[in-house]
Amino acid sequence: MSEQTAVEESQRTVGTPGGDLVVAGVSKRFGGVPALRDISLTIEPGKVHALIGENGAGKSTLGKIISGVIAPDEGTLTFGGEPLVMRSPREALAHGIITIAQELAIVPGLTVAENVYLGSQIARGGIVRRREMRSRFRELADRVGFALSPDVRAGSLSTADQQKVEIMRALSRNASIVVMDEPSAALSGHESAALHEIIRSLARRGSAVVLISHFLSEVLSLSDTITTLRDGHLVRTVAASGATEDSLIEGMLGRSLSSVFPDKATTDEGAATLLEVEHLSAPGVNDCSFSLRQGEILGIAGLVGAGRSELARAIFRDAKVSAGTVKLGSTELAGHSPHRSIGRGLAFIPESRKDMGLMMSRSVKENVSLSRLDLVSRMGWIAGIRERRTVSTLMEKTTVKSAGMGQSVSMLSGGNQQKLLFARTIMCAPSVLIADEPTRGVDVGSKRAIYDLLVDMAAQGMGIIVISSELEEVLGLAHRVLVMRHGRFIAELTGEDMNEQAVLAAAFAETSGA
Amino acid sequence: MTNHTPELLETPLDEASPSSLARVATTRLLGSWRTAGIVLPFIILFVILSISSGPFLHTTNLINILDQQAATLCIAAAGTLVLVAGGIDLSVGATYGLATVVAGEIAAHHSPVLAIIAGIGVGLLVGLVNGLIVTVFKINALITTLAMSFVIGGLALKVSAGNLIVLSPSGGFFKFANAQFLTVPSAVWMTLLFIIVLALLLTRTTFGRYIVASGGNAEAARLAGVRVNLTRVIAFTLSGGAAGLGGVIDISRLLSAQAASGGSALSFTVLAGIVVGGTSIAGGEGSVWRTAIGVLFIALIGNGIDLLGVDPLYQQIVLGLILLIAVGLDSFARQRRR
Numbered sequence: 001m002s003e004q005t006a007v008e009e010s011q012r013t014v015g016t017p018g019g020d021l022v023v024a025g026v027s028k029r030f031g032g033v034p035a036l037r038d039i040s041l042t043i044e045p046g047k048v049h050a051l052i053g054e055n056g057a058g059k060s061t062l063g064k065i066i067s068g069v070i071a072p073d074e075g076t077l078t079f080g081g082e083p084l085v086m087r088s089p090r091e092a093l094a095h096g097i098i099t100i101a102q103e104l105a106i107v108p109g110l111t112v113a114e115n116v117y118l119g120s121q122i123a124r125g126g127i128v129r130r131r132e133m134r135s136r137f138r139e140l141a142d143r144v145g146f147a148l149s150p151d152v153r154a155g156s157l158s159t160a161d162q163q164k165v166e167i168m169r170a171l172s173r174n175a176s177i178v179v180m181d182e183p184s185a186a187l188s189g190h191e192s193a194a195l196h197e198i199i200r201s202l203a204r205r206g207s208a209v210v211l212i213s214h215f216l217s218e219v220l221s222l223s224d225t226i227t228t229l230r231d232g233h234l235v236r237t238v239a240a241s242g243a244t245e246d247s248l249i250e251g252m253l254g255r256s257l258s259s260v261f262p263d264k265a266t267t268d269e270g271a272a273t274l275l276e277v278e279h280l281s282a283p284g285v286n287d288c289s290f291s292l293r294q295g296e297i298l299g300i301a302g303l304v305g306a307g308r309s310e311l312a313r314a315i316f317r318d319a320k321v322s323a324g325t326v327k328l329g330s331t332e333l334a335g336h337s338p339h340r341s342i343g344r345g346l347a348f349i350p351e352s353r354k355d356m357g358l359m360m361s362r363s364v365k366e367n368v369s370l371s372r373l374d375l376v377s378r379m380g381w382i383a384g385i386r387e388r389r390t391v392s393t394l395m396e397k398t399t400v401k402s403a404g405m406g407q408s409v410s411m412l413s414g415g416n417q418q419k420l421l422f423a424r425t426i427m428c429a430p431s432v433l434i435a436d437e438p439t440r441g442v443d444v445g446s447k448r449a450i451y452d453l454l455v456d457m458a459a460q461g462m463g464i465i466v467i468s469s470e471l472e473e474v475l476g477l478a479h480r481v482l483v484m485r486h487g488r489f490i491a492e493l494t495g496e497d498m499n500e501q502a503v504l505a506a507a508f509a510e511t512s513g514a
Numbered sequence: 515m516t517n518h519t520p521e522l523l524e525t526p527l528d529e530a531s532p533s534s535l536a537r538v539a540t541t542r543l544l545g546s547w548r549t550a551g552i553v554l555p556f557i558i559l560f561v562i563l564s565i566s567s568g569p570f571l572h573t574t575n576l577i578n579i580l581d582q583q584a585a586t587l588c589i590a591a592a593g594t595l596v597l598v599a600g601g602i603d604l605s606v607g608a609t610y611g612l613a614t615v616v617a618g619e620i621a622a623h624h625s626p627v628l629a630i631i632a633g634i635g636v637g638l639l640v641g642l643v644n645g646l647i648v649t650v651f652k653i654n655a656l657i658t659t660l661a662m663s664f665v666i667g668g669l670a671l672k673v674s675a676g677n678l679i680v681l682s683p684s685g686g687f688f689k690f691a692n693a694q695f696l697t698v699p700s701a702v703w704m705t706l707l708f709i710i711v712l713a714l715l716l717t718r719t720t721f722g723r724y725i726v727a728s729g730g731n732a733e734a735a736r737l738a739g740v741r742v743n744l745t746r747v748i749a750f751t752l753s754g755g756a757a758g759l760g761g762v763i764d765i766s767r768l769l770s771a772q773a774a775s776g777g778s779a780l781s782f783t784v785l786a787g788i789v790v791g792g793t794s795i796a797g798g799e800g801s802v803w804r805t806a807i808g809v810l811f812i813a814l815i816g817n818g819i820d821l822l823g824v825d826p827l828y829q830q831i832v833l834g835l836i837l838l839i840a841v842g843l844d845s846f847a848r849q850r851r852r
Contacts, residue, residue: 318737342739356737359730361798370727371738373720380719424738 019080020044021066021177021208026075028061035061037232039075043177048199048209050219050240053229054252054471054504060181062229063212067099067179068092093119096176100166100183108155113137115154116168140172145194160191167198178202179210196222214303216245216508228252249508253500261476262448262455267296274463275346275432277315280324284310286487287324292432292463297454299478300467301503307487308467309351312434315465316348317341328432342371347430349421351437351467357421358409365391365405368423375427394423399449415446422453432463439473451477471500483507552791552804552840556811563814567821575817577698581767583813584691584701585610585760586780587806590787591712592749592756594805597788598716599749600729600797601648601655606757606784608663609640610776612670613761617687618679618771626687633762634755640666641754645747663778670773679771691766701763708759712752713802725749729797786833787812790840812836 791808793800
């Protein structure tokens with residue numbers, strides 16, 4: 001792992017290590033929702049700079065701006081004193097800025113070696129020099145300590161191995177700035193130890209590393225500087241030597257549970273149990289047990305990827321369940337059929353309304369009545385008047401604003417689209433509702449309306465499970481919170497213990513070997 | 515139709531700011547292309563042909579066109595359901611061929627009723643198999659039906675032993691498609707009835723909604739409790755059954771059958787008619803009656819070129835261009851809505 005190899009491998013790279021990357025007054029909005037507000041920070045060469053924050057705090061967005069994937073709405077980036085304008089990741093690459101993203105960017109049909117040298121093809125006259133590519137790959141693999149075969153198709157690798165391919169790609173081009181978004185999330189303990197060593201050696205060689213991570217101990221042990229983000233604001237940038245896990249968690253918190261949430265109705269301790277999940281295991285879900293009472297709102301918290309959505313789909317019988325039972329009332333849900341689950345009185349509002357919830361090109365009416373067309377039809381023939389009357393009542397109840405029930409759903413705002421899913425749910429009249437990210441990408445006004453709906457449905461005796469990445473939402477709505485990590489429940493919080501500090505401490509807590 | 519047909523409801527009614535008015539206008543125009551779409555070009559073509567060609571407007575010529583298009587119309591009507599449900603059926607031409615030889619062989623030796631039932635039954639069976647392969651084994655519909663069309667074509671050759679089957683006009687089987695009512699042959703009446711039934715099925719029944727939902731967003735439909743696989747299997751079965759019906763109608767009309775009749779040329783004509791009728795190849799929207807207009811539009815081009823004595827070579831070129839325009843407008847409208 002000599003310097004010379006690295007230099008050889010970076011022949012194409014224009015940027016050289018050195019020079020500060022200065023982010024000044026950067027703001028970014030997505031569809032009117034601010035993701036970053038007036039962020040300023042300096043990334044120095046030879047240092048590891050960590051970005052931390054809750055889900056949705058804006059750390060990935062900031063990482064993408066630094067790596068040229070997205071352009072800021074306001075503010076400037078300068079690199080070594082020169083203004084830095086990047087219109088594409090390719091231009092960022094020319095500046096020596098490289099990203100290892102959360103979403104993997106490998107070409108499944110190419111071999112490992114071809115992926116590593118993708119875009120910097122080792123070729124002469126347009127013909128790939130396979131032997132040279134392979135030998136260079138071996139050197140690189142030795143240097144970073146990854147045992148990967150160069151000739152395996154990248155698509156056949158595990159996620160962790162695919163991640164290694166990406167890391168090697170970044171390392172094959174002696175980068176001046178490496179942005180790593182959750183690089184160790186998919187790696188085992190042994191592999192993340194290797195990764196940590198790579199990150200340190202990158203910094204030693206003079207590269208700047210921007211590390212976005214959920215793992216606080218990783219952040220503390222690797223970084224020189226730590227910037228905490230919250231709600232798109234920069235809370236503070238501190239030296240890692242002066243920080244502790246507690247001080248970092250405290251920085252990520254700081255919002256009070258204001259009047260955004262309706263009052264919680266008290267639950268009856270003796271209320272009937274509606275849903276009983278016992279030792280449920282499915283892909284991404286590991287031996288989960290809990291029960292849900294009538295009128296209760298149960299919150300499920302955890303980081304992205306902790307297995308919350310997977311749990312929801314396993315309960316809804318939309319995933320292959322490998323072990324355990326789900327009992328709804330007195331009947332056990334079996335098989336693999338959302339159709340039957342809905343028929344038994346279980347409703348599910350999926351996390352992505354565009355991909356999993358709505359038929360975007362179809363009308364409001366068709367989207368609302370789809371699950372229970374049997375209520376507005378006779379012998380399969382739809383009774384037009386009855387359907388319109390039913391849908392119109394539901395739209396009123398859920399305060400959907402549209403230019404009529406014939407309007408295409410794609411024309412509605414995110415909030416109104418989300419309310420449509422609630423209208424559909426109410427039409428199903430379920431005994432239990434699982435709402436996955438019920439207010440994602442929804443404006444504040446609609447949020448409150450959706451909270452009111454949830455509380456109202458619970459007051460009428462429905463059992464509700466709320467899964468959300470917004471901690472305050474879970475805490476503001478739920479009577480009881482279960483915290484998930486790596487597909488398991490690791491904490492159950494009620495009453496006094498139900499606060500952000502406790503949830504974050506549980507969600508971020510380290511387990512060796514991940 | 516009253517004001518609550520899904521097609522009409524789809525027109526966006528966004529109250530937009532002045533800056534985006536042009537955009538909305540374009541989107542609306544494209545939306546109405548979808549709802550009315552092919553009707554206007556069809557009327558224009560009809561008027562042009564009426565003026566420029568004397569024989570065109572004769573009742574005999576018009577009935578003749580309908581009679582000739584009966585099979586294509588039936589198959590395309592059912593094919594629309596498959597496309598709207600998010601599938602595609604390229605095996606209809608081969609299924610049609612199989613149905614003609616099966617019905618022909620039976621009609622030559624047994625009762626005409628049995629021949630009709632067997633012809634349609636064979637089609638339904640092929641459709642069912644297509645549907646099961648696509649849903650249970652999750653093989654792409656295009657590949658499945660393409661592969662199946664070879665299998666079916668081979669079966670048809672086996673059934674007919676490669677011979678041309680010729681029937682006599684005296685048998686009862688001849689009457690199936692040729693009985694006259696109000697000077698219009700029964701083939702045309704059956705086709706009309708079939709189109710009406712399928713059009714109502716798509717727009718007014720719960721099954722129709724499930725078809726639209728399955729093609730519009732299969733994942734969302736499934737999570738909303740729609741049995742997407744079952745819906746698609748039924749759509750494919752109907753498509754196969756329609757190919758069987760078309761085959762029976764045509765052998766009754768023409769009294770001759772061979773394994774190679776229909777084939778990929780018929781499959782593509784059917785698909786062209788559906789797409790020209792404005793049904794989206796991506797699924798989720800479409801209409802049966804517009805498919806009928808689309809099929810007739812293509813037929814008129816052929817008929818006009820014949821009557822006007824234009825080199826028939828141009829027919830294919832014109833058809834190809836029209837198809838490109840139709841698909842182009844569809845994808846443009848889609849991007850516009852994003």
